[in-house]
Amino acid sequence: MGRFEVEAFLDTWGVSLNGFPVLQVNKFLMEYDNPNTAKRYAYNLKKYLEYLDRLGKNYTKASERDVKGFLMEITYSGSTVGQITKITQKSYKSVINEFYKFLINELNLEKEILVPQKSRSNQSFYYGQICLYLDSGEMKKVGNKGRSSGRKMWRFKAKRSYRKWYSEKEIEALATNFKSLRDQVIFLISVRLGCRITEVLTMKYEHYDWENKVVFVSESKTFTRHLAVDEDLDILIKKYCLTDRNEIESQVGVCDYLFLNKKGKYKGQPVHYHNFREILKGCAERAGMDAEKVITHAGRSTRAAEIAKMKRLGVPGVTDEYFIQTMGWSSMASAKPYLKMLDIDEMKAISKRISERRIILRRS
Incomplete structure (x- = not known):
C-alpha cells in the first residue's frame, strides 16, 4: 500500500503518494485561494485516499458503496459520538462532493448508475447525501437485459471543452447581444474588473462610489477589495441605476442590491447565479457562439489573462x-495557469514563424 502525506507546495497545500504529488487532487486543492482551506481539504482527502488504498482502489474506481463505507468508518470508528462526529462527517462529505464535481468539469467524469428494482424511498440517510457529488453527472440504466445490480461506478470520457476566456471580438459580440442593460453591465464588470460572478451579483447599491468610480467587492472568497472602473463602464452602471433600477424601486421600494430582478415574484431581489448563467x-x-462552451467564469479569466x-x-x-x-x-500561485498559457501561446507563435520561414526557404 502507498503512503499518503499532506505537504506544502509553494503557497498552498497538496497530497503526495510515496513522495509524488497526486495530480488531480492537487489541481483541485489549487482552486482554493485560502491556504488554510486547502490544507484542511488536503487532510480530509488524504484520509479518504488512505481508505480507498486499503480497499485496493483509487478515486477513479470508487463506488458509492466505498464512499458510504468511508463515511461510516469516520463516524463510528472513533471513541466519541455526537455533535463533533456529525460536524466531522459533514466536512468530509462536503470535500468529497466538491472533489468529484471538480473531476466532472476537469476530466468529464460521468456517472453510470444501475438503479435497483427496489424503491429508494426507504434508503438510509447516506443515499441522498452521498449522491450530491455526482449531481451533474449523467444518469443511465444499464445491465444484463435491463436488470440492475444496484452497483454504482464512474467512467472517464474525452475531456469537455469550454471557453476559458474571451477575445476582444467575442467580448464585443456578447456585450451587444444581451437583452437588457442590467445583464450587459453584469457581464462587463466580470470581464473588465475580473470579479467572480457571485461577487458581482452580491454587490449592493452602496458598494459603487459614483464620484470616484470605484466598486467595493465585499463578498469575496479571500479579502475585500476596491476596483477602479473605466469611463465607459461607469457610464453604463450609472445609466442602469438611473433607468431600469430606478423603475424597479419605484414599484417595490428601496432595494439593497445593485442588480435586481425586474419581474415576477422575485422582483426587487438580487439576480441569482443560475439565472445569469442561462442569460449568458x-x-x-444570439452572438453566434457555442453556448455549451461559454461559462460564467470566463469573464474573470479574461481579466486574469489580460493582466498576465x-x-x-x-x-x-x-x-x-x-x-x-x-x-x-x-498568492501568485493562482496566476500560474494564465502565465503558463502565455508560454504555450508564445511557443505556438514561434512554431508558426518557423514554419512560415521554412516555406519561404523552400520556395526560394
Missing part, C-alpha cells in the same frame, strides 16, 4: 501585488 448562454447563441500578458510585457505598475489585489487571490 442565451446571449452566446501585461505583466509579461513589463507594463509599469503591473506587479505581483497588483495582480493579487485585483483578482482577490491569496
